[in-house]
Amino acid sequence: MNKIITFTVNGKKRELNVDVRSSLLDVLREIVGMTGAKEGCGVGECGACSVLVDDLLVDSCIYMAVWADGKSIRTVEGECRDGKLSSVQKSYVEKGAVQCGFCTPGFVMASTAFKERFKDKTFTRDDIRREHAGNICRCTGYESIIEAVEQSMEED
Amino acid sequence: MAVGDRVDRVDAIAKVTGKARYTDDFFRPGTLVAKYLRSSIAHGRVTGLSVEKARELEGVEAVFTYEDVPPIKVATAGHPYSLDPAHADVADKLLLTDRIKHLGDEIAIVVAENELIADEALALVEVEYEEYPALTTPEKILAPDARKIHEDSSNVVGEHQYECGGKLDEAFELADLIHEEQYYTAMVQHVHLENHTALAYMDDLDHIVVISSTQIPHIARRVVGQALGIPWGRVRVIKPYIGGGFGNKQDVILEPMVAFLTSKLDGQPVRLTLSREECMLCTRNRHPMDFEVKLGMKEDGTAVARMVDVISMTGGYASHGHSIVAAGGSKSCLLYPRMTIGYHARTLYANIPVGGAMRAYGSPQITFAIESAMDDAARKLGVDPVEMRIKNAARQGDINPFSKLPISSCGLVECLEKGRSLIRWDEKREDYRNHKSGKIRYGLGVACFSYGTGTYPVCVEIAGARIILNQDGSIHVQTGATEIGQGSDTAVAQMAAKTLGIPVENVHIVSTQDTDVTPFDTGAYASRQAYVVGNAVYKAATELKQKILDYAALLTGFPAASLDLKGESIVNITDNNTSVISLNDLALSSYYDKEKGGQLTADVSHKTTTNAPSFGCTFVDVAVDIPLCKVTINEIYNIHDSGVIINPVMAKGQVEGGMAMGIGAALSEQVLIDQETGRVHNNNMLDYKVPTFTDVPDIHHDFVETVEPTASYGNKSLGEPPIISPPPAIRNAILDATGVAVNELPMSPQVLFKAFKSHGLLKP
Incomplete structure (x- = not known):
């Protein structure tokens, strides 16, 4: 069974005819054509598919596409504008928080959510750990990701 | 100076913006989806298979079974082809089989319009089995009446034994203390974030294109050709x-399966994603290993003799098989090279998941046994574990007892001294004497490792590099070395920039490997690439630079010997480095002058015939909560001698990532296998305890930078080594804190509970 849904992706309105069984991840990757978000487990264990739905971090592999009807989706593709990396992306590059890069799109969105949530608050390294605990990285040991998040919090 | 600088990764922007394309990102509408029918038992034979209902389901393109595949067994290990048949890997894998050797063995495969239909079709397949007892432990596998897991092979898939550095029985005679103990390391899994995936289609009626998430594209090309019985040149692998x-x-x-499927389906694109x-x-997986260690020590802590007897289990298929335990054993001889060493290793088939290559290839297991035994001996002798290691550690100029070659560079003693100071070993050791009782106990641990760089002389070490001077004076570099996240592309860019003398920003890297066009290289493994491709890049860059200077001489009239390339200009070194022509103008002339010049390129294939030893150690400070059986790491340091550090940011990333993986192997990670049935309980990321952020x-x-004379840029292995020494260091810290020697990995709360209970720390 299919259903027509409407949402915005990175500010652009899209109307799509989707199989009601599809995940938001499948629709983003295979219909919208945005392959930034990755599938690492398909069951919400690893966070490689993380996107923001109405600014809330979700695992798009277990978020039904039809639930996104009427909502606003942000993916990693929307974070670099006019050739300028977001402060989170820039910090990931400079701190070496990227290795194989497969978890990176999900992590960038998790850190973006963290930055927006903790903008005017004090936070500790353990806050960073806890707020990124749904995202698994096997390459970095997380240390450089903490450093990248810390740096991004100091920039606009 | 591009080498040694904090250069940003050349692929970092592609990766943080989501633009970097991985295998599944090449999916296009109309691509067929393949899914395996896997065995629900670990050992047995298929006696009945009915696939008709699945074939008839709408949307199913085809179903293939073990009766439909080529009758060719291949070796799947990603090793170079062996010219010597006696050293070739074990060829024991068919594309599909009715002889079940582990849970999930591949019996049939469905190809359908999409994944949902493929799943429905699989549910319609009926299978009947004759089930055999699952052989999951060395005792069961080696029992005289045990069934052969592979009909044409013994259950012992490999065995070897040697003594080096003297006569073992004579050396043990010299010992004041003989320590004998058994150690065990569990099966663990890589858990790379991208699952295995491959996509294949045909360009015409002859050529098969495979896009794959592989570390070894050129080897994959060969093995696909072998598995399908077709000329290897008809296979193109893109990574x-x-x-x-x-x-x-x-x-x-x-890769062989997707290639087979597209070849059977008129070249339609087929994807197989696990x-x-x-x-x-x-x-x-990482091979689980059982060790018996006998260690002979002098009273003063001098190690005189060591015998290690090990059984490694490779699971249902050989894959890298006996190579793992062989490589781990030989590399461990470098660590304390002035002692006599004996080694006896056997690798067994077993009805458990398949063991293969995993970061540091046998060394983590063997080092756990050796470094645990060293601390056990230090404790019995009342010697400081750091002092004891410094006394026995390899030094530059020592002879490697295994290879009989001198150790060309070694900073192990300096690593130990640096680590001791960073963690404040002496001060804390004194302080922690008062924290050896009660609920929370504190301890310090240390462990060392030795490793190699590449696989020579066991395997060929061939690397290729092609460098082109572009029209705008920048260069493009293409290598066969594969970027898998470790930073190979960036290291290559830095090396090329340094040798040519140009800014690293003017170096472009072709990251994708394509076996139709990429220089030949066997791929990413054995921490070989920066070492062996470094030698190829150095040669290519040196050759290209000479061509540039010769052409500059032709254009300007200055002798080439008086010219050099600096930044973006050719300069006269006999005249205060004044610019004689810009590289941009020289490049344009080389391409477009109607009478002279031509594209300036260098294309090099280089065989490295050395192997550089690398060293390092872990220092760790732990708190052990006895009632909770929980270990908290207060402080942990890895100190490495990896020769010259090419890029400190990337090197840091390799070390931190390896240490986190080592911490996982030490404390939580284990593939849980039911010994009766061979079933696996935790093949998912929730139940398999891969370390999360918290x-x-x-x-x-930290690093101790030596300069390795056999490497063009002074560098040695770094990708794998950081994982090796954290588990034994943590084990030794737990021993220091509690007095309990935990002799198995992982040291999970369950294992600690048993150990603490049997030592009377917890009430039975």
Whole structure:
């Protein structure tokens, strides 16, 4: 069974005819054509598919596409504008928080959510750990990701 | 000076913006989806298989079974081809089989319009089995009446024994203390974030194109050709960005099957992507090993003799098989090279998931046994564990007892001294004497490792590099070395920039490997690439630079010997480095002058015939909560001698990532296998305890930079080594804190509970 849904992706309105069984991840990757978000487990264990739905971090592999009807989706593709990396992306590059890069799109969105949530608050390294605990990285040991998040919090 | 600088990764922007394309990102509408029918038992034979209902389901393109595949057994290990048949890997894998050797073995495969239909079709297949007892432990496998897991092979798939550095029985005679103990390391999994995936289609009626998440594209090409019985040149393997491998993609697992499917389906594109559960059950793992160690020590802590007897289990198929335990054994001889060493190793088939290459290839297991035994002996002798290691540690100029070659560079003693100072060993050791009782106890641990760089002289070490001077004066570099996240592309860019004398920003890297066009290289494994491709890049860059200077001489009239390339200009070194022509103008002339010049390129294939030893150690400070059986890492340091550090940011990343993986192997990670049935309980990321963000403490590291004379840029292995020494260091810290020697990995709360109970720390 299919259903027509409407949402915005990175500010652009899209109307799509989707199989009601599809995940938001499948629709983003295979219909919208945005392959930034990755599938690492398909069951919400690893966070490689993380996107923001109405600014809330979700695992798009277990978020039904039809639930996104009427909502606003942000993916990693929307974070670099006019050739300028977001402060989170820039910090990931400079701190070496990227290795194989497969978890990176999900992590960038998790850190973006963290930055927006903790903008005017004090936070500790353990806050960073806890707020990124749904995202698994096997390459970095997380240390450089903490450093990248810390740096991004100091920039606009 | 591009080498040694904090250069940003050349692929970092592609990766943080989501633009970097991985295998599944090449999916296009109309691509067929393949899914395996896997065995639900670990050992047995298929006696009945009915696929008709599945074939008839709408949307199913085809179903193939073990009766439909080529009768060719291949070796899946990602090793170079061996000219010597006696050293070739074991060829024991058919594309599909009715002889079940592990849970999830591949019986049939469905090809359908999409994944949902493929799943429905699989549910319609009926299978009947004759089930055999699952052989899951050395005792069961080696029992005289045990069934042969492979009909044409003994259950012992490999065995070897040697003594080096003297006569073992004579050396043990010299010992004041003989320590004998058994150690065990569990099966663990790579858990790279991108599961195994491959996509294939045909360009015409002859050529098969495979896009794959592989560490070894050129080897994959050969193995696909072998498995299908077709000329290897008809196979083209493309390796885009890959989402981690850690050795699990140094094995040819999916490529022959997708190539087979597209060839049977008129070249239609077919994708085969494993789920996380399949990837964890049916790809490769770290071999579990059982050790018996006998260590002979002098009273003053001098190690005189060591005998290690090890059984390694390779699971249902050989894959890298006996190579793992062989490599781990030989590399461990470098650590304390002035003692006599004996080694006896056997590798067994077993009805458990398949063992293959995993980061550091046997060394983590063997080092756990050796370094645990060293601390056990230090404790019995009342010697400081750091002092004892310094006394026995390898030094530059020592003779490696295994290879009989001198150790060309070694900073192990300096690593130990640096680590001791960073963690404040002496001060804390004194302080922690008062924290050896009660609920929370504190301890310090240390462990060392030795490792190699590349596989020579066991395997060929061939690397290729092609460098082109572009029209605008920049260069393009193409290598056969594969970027798998470790930073190979960036290291290559830095090396080329340094040797040519140009800014690293003017170096472009072709990241994708394509076996139709990429220089030949065997791929990413054995921490070989920066070493062996470095030698190829150095040669190519030196050759190209000479061509540039010769052409500059032709254009300007100055002798080439008086010219050099500096930044973006050719300069006269006999005249205060004044510019004689810009590289941009020279490049334009080389391409477009109607009478002279031509494209300036260098294309080099280089065989490295050396192997550089690398060293390092872990220092760790732990708190052990006795009632909770929980270990907290207060402070942890890895100190490495990896020769010259090419890029400190990337090197830091390799060390931190390896340490986190080592912490996982030490405390939580284990593939849980039912010994009665061979079933796996935790092939998912929830039940298999890969360290999450909250499980990894702050991680510290440092380097002792030696200069390795056999490397063009002075560098040695760094990709794998950081994982080796954290587990024994943590084990030794637990021993220091509690007095309990935990002799198995992982040291999970369950294992600690048993150990603490049997030592009377917890009430029975």
